[in-house]
Structures are given as C-alpha cells and as structure tokens.
C-alpha cells in the first residue's frame with residue numbers, strides 16, 4: 363500500500379510540474395495574457411491543494427480507524443507494512459497486562475499475609491485486655507504476640523526488598539563491581555551458623571576465589587536465602603554445602619543440602635511470590651514464602667542462570683551461574 367501511494371504522489375507531482383511548465387511556456391511565447399496565466403496558475407494551485415488533502419486523508423484515515431479498536435489491531439491493519447509495528451505494540455500490551463495482573467495478585471497476597479498475624483495479635487491482646495486470659499496465660503500470650511509481630515517484621519522486610527528489586531536501578535545508586543563471592547559466601551554462612559547449630563545441621567563453604575560483578579548486599583541476600591532454606595528444610599544431622607567454582611561460562615555458586623527435598627509437583631512454582639511447598643513447616647519456622655522470589659529477582663538482575671535439582675526425601679541443589687565479571 364505504501365508503495366502504491368508513493369507512486370501516486372510521484373505521478374501527481376510530475377503531472378502538476380508539467381502543467382506548470384506548459385503554462386509558463388505558453389505565457390513566455392505570448393500565447394496567454396498575463397491575467398489568464400495568473401488565473402490558470404491559481405486554479406492549478408487550488409487543484410493541487412485539493413488533491414494533496416485527498417491523498418493525505420487516504421493515508422491517514424485508515425490509521426485513525428485502526429486506533430479506534432486496539433483489540434483488533436491485526437485485523438484492522440490498513441497496510442501490511444504496519445504489521446511489525448502492530449506486533450511490537452501487541453507484545454508490549456501483553457507484557458503490561460501481565461505485570462498488572464502480577465501486581466494485583468501480589469497486593470492481594472500481601473493483604474492476606476499481613477492480616478493473618480495481625481488478627482492473631484489482636485485476638486491475644488483482646489483476651490489480655492478483657493481479662494479473659496488467666497493470669498498464668500498472660501506470659502504465653504505475650505510470647506505469641508511477640509512471635510507474630512516478628513513474622514510481620516520479616517514479612518514487611520521481604521516486601522520492601524521485593525519492591526526495591528522491582529524498581530529500576532536508582533539514579534546515583536551503588537554501581538555493580540567485581541566482588542569476591544567466596545568470601546561473601548563464607549561471611550553469609552557465618553551469619554547462619556547459630557541457626558544451623560540450633561537445627562543440628564552442619565554448614566560448610568568451599569571452592570576457589572572467583573569474582574562476580576554485583577553489589578555486596580545483593581550477593582548476601584541471595585546466598586542467605588538459599589542457605590536459610592537449606593537449613594530450615596532439613597533434618598537433624600543433615601548438611602548444607604555451599605561451593606563456588608569457576609566454569610567456562612562464568613562463576614558457579616551451588617547450595618546443596620540433604621534435607622527434605624521438594625516434591626516434583628511444586629518445583630515449577632517455588633520461585634513464585636508467597637508460594638510454599640511445605641506450608642506448615644514454612645509457617646511454623648516463620649517463613650514468608652518470598653525468599654526464593656527474591657533470589658530469582660537477584661539472579662535476573664545479574665543476567666545469571668538459575669537451576670534447581672531436588673528429590674523428595676533426599677535433598678535439594680540450587681545453582682546460580684553468574685556471567686564472567688570482566
């Protein structure tokens with residue numbers, strides 16, 4: 363269509379140029395009086411304006427019609443040349459709809475997750491306030507309120523973390539730079555030593571010095587969440603092994619455990635926000651279901667690759683392949 367219009371424009375332009383030249387020649391040869399030449403030129407200009415308006419309308423109106431119904435863009439495409447543009451628009455629209463759906467779902471989940479501990483805090487506090495709770499129960503109820511408040515704090519911390527990761531990189535924020543991931547893994551495992559001991563699980567870090575382009579808090583958060591899970595979803599006497607290795611495609615971080623494992627039917631979904639495979643154990647140990655969603659976000663931020671291998675009752679191995687630092 364665009365080609366046809368191009369040739370039409372060319373044809374009309376050439377015709378008008380010839381008509382103008384003939385008029386000028388006739389005037390120069392003295393065949394036309396000046397007033398008649400001027401009149402004919404003016405008439406030619408008027409015709410030119412009308413034709414230009416018609417042609418531009420022909421070009422524009424189908425576009426205006428197309429814009430009226432964005433749902434049927436492909437069907438209403440006036441020119442095949444517009445199809446790649448329509449395809450891009452469509453893809454962006456689908457992406458936006460999906461983002462909106464995820465945000466709405468996230469807000470609904472957040473409200474639900476916040477409501478549960480708050481309802482319980484409010485219930486215990488009311489029993490103490492109204493005197494329904496006996497003197498000897500007060501201490502226990504205060505403990506429950508304390509635990510639920512702790513859950514709320516963890517939840518809010520994770521929600522803030524996810525929202526920060528959702529945002530584009532803040533202007534003037536700390537730059538990504540090559541960091542020694544082995545020493546960060548050792549420090550992070552150290553932070554969890556007490557939890558590991560309490561769960562009777564051993565934790566070790568091994569491997570070679572390797573650099574990953576990142577920010578310290580991002581790597582700490584990622585390794586912390588993976589190790590925290592490996593300890594939490596384990597059994598007394600179990601182990602957690604963190605290894606750092608250099609691979610041809612980059613740096614490979616692996617967190618492996620011989621804990622309870624993840625049943626195959628849950629493996630696809632555990633990186634989703636608020637998804638828990640073992641609901642009761644996660645909740646009992648104060649889990650929010652956001653840890654692996656944060657991990658996935660951080661992995662995407664690094665352009666890294668995430669792999670999960672797990673067998674129920676045998677253990678889990680999650681590995682992250684970071685691109686080379688340089």
Ligand SMILES: Nc1ncnc2c1ncn2[C@@H]1O[C@H](COP(=O)(O)OP(=O)(O)OP(=O)(O)O)[C@@H](O)[C@H]1O
Pocket residue numbers: 520587591592595619621622623624632637638639640641644645648649650651652653654655677678
């Ligand atoms: N190493 C593991 N072994 C067994 N199950 C695991 C392991 N890691 C994760 N899971 C399962 O995946 C679910 C999601 O993990 P995720 O870390 O996102 O949430 P969480 O541990 O429940 O809460 P938190 O946000 O506090 O980390 C867990 O609830 C658990 O059922």
Ligand SMILES: [Mg+2]
Pocket residue numbers: 587590591649651653654
């Ligand atoms: Mg977790």
